[in-house]
Amino acid sequence: MSILIKNGTITTASSQFLADVFIEGETISAIGNNLNHQADEVIDAKGKLVFPGGIDPHVHLDMPFMGTFSSDNYETGTLAALHGGTTMVIDFILQTQGKSLHHALEQWQGRSDGNAFGDYSFHMAVTDFNDDTKKEIVEMIEEEGITSFKTFMAYKGALMIDDGQMVGLMKEVNKRGGMVTVHATNGDMIDALIAKNRKEGNLAPLYHYLSQPEVTEAEASGRFCDMANYTDVPAYIVHLTCEGALNAVRDSTKRNQKVFVETCIQYLLLDASLYEKDFEGAKWVMSPPLRQKKDQETLWAGINQGMVQVVGTDHCPFMWEQKLMGKDDFSKIPNGHPAIEHRMELLYSEGVAKGRISPTKYVEVASTNPAKIFGMYPQKGCIAVGSDADLVIFDPEKKHQLSVDTHHMNVDYSAYEGWEVTGKVETVILRGKTAIEKGEVKIEKGYGKFVKRGKISKVI
Numbered sequence: 001m002s003i004l005i006k007n008g009t010i011t012t013a014s015s016q017f018l019a020d021v022f023i024e025g026e027t028i029s030a031i032g033n034n035l036n037h038q039a040d041e042v043i044d045a046k047g048k049l050v051f052p053g054g055i056d057p058h059v060h061l062d063m064p065f066m067g068t069f070s071s072d073n074y075e076t077g078t079l080a081a082l083h084g085g086t087t088m089v090i091d092f093i094l095q096t097q098g099k100s101l102h103h104a105l106e107q108w109q110g111r112s113d114g115n116a117f118g119d120y121s122f123h124m125a126v127t128d129f130n131d132d133t134k135k136e137i138v139e140m141i142e143e144e145g146i147t148s149f150k151t152f153m154a155y156k157g158a159l160m161i162d163d164g165q166m167v168g169l170m171k172e173v174n175k176r177g178g179m180v181t182v183h184a185t186n187g188d189m190i191d192a193l194i195a196k197n198r199k200e201g202n203l204a205p206l207y208h209y210l211s212q213p214e215v216t217e218a219e220a221s222g223r224f225c226d227m228a229n230y231t232d233v234p235a236y237i238v239h240l241t242c243e244g245a246l247n248a249v250r251d252s253t254k255r256n257q258k259v260f261v262e263t264c265i266q267y268l269l270l271d272a273s274l275y276e277k278d279f280e281g282a283k284w285v286m287s288p289p290l291r292q293k294k295d296q297e298t299l300w301a302g303i304n305q306g307m308v309q310v311v312g313t314d315h316c317p318f319m320w321e322q323k324l325m326g327k328d329d330f331s332k333i334p335n336g337h338p339a340i341e342h343r344m345e346l347l348y349s350e351g352v353a354k355g356r357i358s359p360t361k362y363v364e365v366a367s368t369n370p371a372k373i374f375g376m377y378p379q380k381g382c383i384a385v386g387s388d389a390d391l392v393i394f395d396p397e398k399k400h401q402l403s404v405d406t407h408h409m410n411v412d413y414s415a416y417e418g419w420e421v422t423g424k425v426e427t428v429i430l431r432g433k434t435a436i437e438k439g440e441v442k443i444e445k446g447y448g449k450f451v452k453r454g455k456i457s458k459v460i
Contacts, residue, residue: 001025001040001432008045008393011359012052012383013368021050023389026431031385041434043427045393051363052381053087053390053430054344055370057123058238058262058312061091062111066334068325070316074111076410077315077340078118078448082435083408084341085425087390088119088380088451089315090370092150094159097128101136105144116448117441118430119390121374123181125150127158129165137169138176145452147178147375150238153220154187154287163227170231177455179234179374184220184245185212185288194331205281208330209272209289217288218244225252225259234458236260236373239314241267241288243298246307258458260373262310263299265343266415267291269350282323283415285333286314300356309369309460311347315340317411338411342402344392346416348423353396375454393427400424 003023010019010031020035021028030037059081062073072080081089091112095104101124108122124146126133140146151166152159161169170180193211197203202210221237225248228235240246240261249259272290275281284290302308316336326333339346347366351357357365371381378387399422404414428436435443 002037003041003043003389003429003432003434004035004037004039005043005045005050005391005393008048008050010383011049011363013360013364016359021383021391023429023432026389028383028385028387028389031383043393048426049359049394049396050383051392051394052367052383053392053428054085054366055088055381056081056086056312056315056340056343057090057310057370057374058264058314059089059091059340060314060316060336063092063094063316065316065336066325066332068318068322068334070336071319071322072315072317072338072340072410074115074120075117075445076408078116078120079441080341080408082118082428082430083425083439085344085392085394085428086118086340087428087430088121089340090121090123090374092123092125094125095127097158101126101133101140112450114446117435117443117445118448119451120448121451121453122146123148123150125152125159126169127152127161129161129169134168134172137172137178141176141178141455147453147456148181148236149173149178150181150183152183153224154183154185154190156187156191160187163223167227167231170227170233174231174233179236179456180228181236181238182224183239184217184224184237186216186220189216198329198331203329205279205285205330205333206275208285208333209275212287212289214242214244214291217242218248221245222248222251225249225257228259229255229257234456236262238262239264239267239288239312240308242291242295246298246302249307260310261302261308262312263302263308264312264314265339265346266337268296268299268311269346271296279327282326282333283413284337285323285326285330285335286316286337287335303357303361303365309365309373311343311365313339313343317409320412337415338409339415341407341409342416345421345423345425346419348394348396349421353422369460372460373456375456376451380451389429389432391429392425395424395426397422398424
């Protein structure tokens with residue numbers, strides 16, 4: 001199978017230019033002007049942008065949480081991602097405390113194998129670091145191609161590890177060529193504030209936000225940077241939300257340290273005033289919570305300053321019935337929000353179309369940097385001869401509206417209902433096959449494959 005894309009505006013993390021792209025099999029074969037290669041399919045992309053498929057390095061598909069499961073599985077979640085221009089995701093395997101990493105891997109493989117439309121990989125969340133777990137680290141990196149290890153500084157009794165375990169994990173991962181990523185919030189402070197609010201009868205979704213003030217994230221982010229500096233491990237903070245936390249990372253640069261930072265689309269666009277909508281605020285209950293307008297300004301600036309390298313989603317949707325588990329107690333609301341389908345279009349509309357970021361910065365934070373940071377570049381995240389033919393043909397002028405009535409995520413509400421968007425995904429190509437064409441699915445479930453990742457560097 002071959003595809004020739006003609007007359008598009010090629011948009012990469014470094015440049016924009018008019019050119020044609022020729023695809024043979026699963027990879028890009030040629031890039032140039034006026035290519036006349038014979039192809040099975042010719043796509044005229046005049047007036048359209050052609051950029052690398054999006055990579056969302058922070059999703060939770062079919063994830064067990066608070067006695068239930070996130071509502072998008074590998075079939076629905078990766079298909080929704082493709083509709084929105086994301087051709088690859090990295091999901092989080094959660095180790096069960098007291099059990100092995102391999103036990104967790106087998107559980108997630110049972111959910112993912114043969115079920116994905118789009119490509120995917122895994123991070124391994126280490127919730128019980130001990131001598132046995134330590135031996136498994138090298139096997140995950142060398143044999144399974146899982147090179148990033150997630151840690152939690154919150155959710156005590158379920159996911160949280162202490163600082164001693166964190167340092168031990170960092171030392172081992174650094175020795176083996178991997179990376180440690182972190183959910184950086186102070187779990188002890190948050191638990192105390194939750195208990196205080198529940199005791200006082202403060203049970204509305206607003207108190208989810210008030211139980212996780214900015215200081216809880218800023219303190220934990222600084223502490224994580226200090227431990228990463230001590231162990232010299234490649235380090236990455238997931239879903240950073242606020243000025244205080246980003247300033248903690250800025251402070252670490254004064255000692256010539258590099259810590260990668262990811263934010264998520266919701267923290268760039270939504271704010272904590274949504275928690276004042278009585279129980280409807282449960283739609284946006286996530287951890288960390290939405291923050292203030294000043295934090296949005298900080299994050300957009302951080303992207304342009306190169307302090308924030310990645311925009312993901314932390315996609316973890318729950319049906320409204322599941323959210324109602326916490327109707328009488330905010331601490332029982334499943335944490336998470338649906339965004340996997342909307343990240344690319346929202347980031348273009350609110351970022352590029354409104355002049356907040358350049359088209360090249362857009363590609364950098366939505367595709368190229370995730371590929372570089374997590375050991376997939378140049379196979380993924382770029383438009384280059386020999387790279388996987390993961391491409392999006394995008395109409396930068398088309399206006400449309402986001403709604404539960406038109407999205408493909410398996411969730412019965414939209415966190416962006418009625419949002420006006422400029423720019424629409426028109427065609428998505430995954431490893432040389434047209435996957436989505438004007439909303440129509442062209443591939444079968446199971447086409448998506450697991451991507452083994454290489455060892456990780458502290459520089460990109």
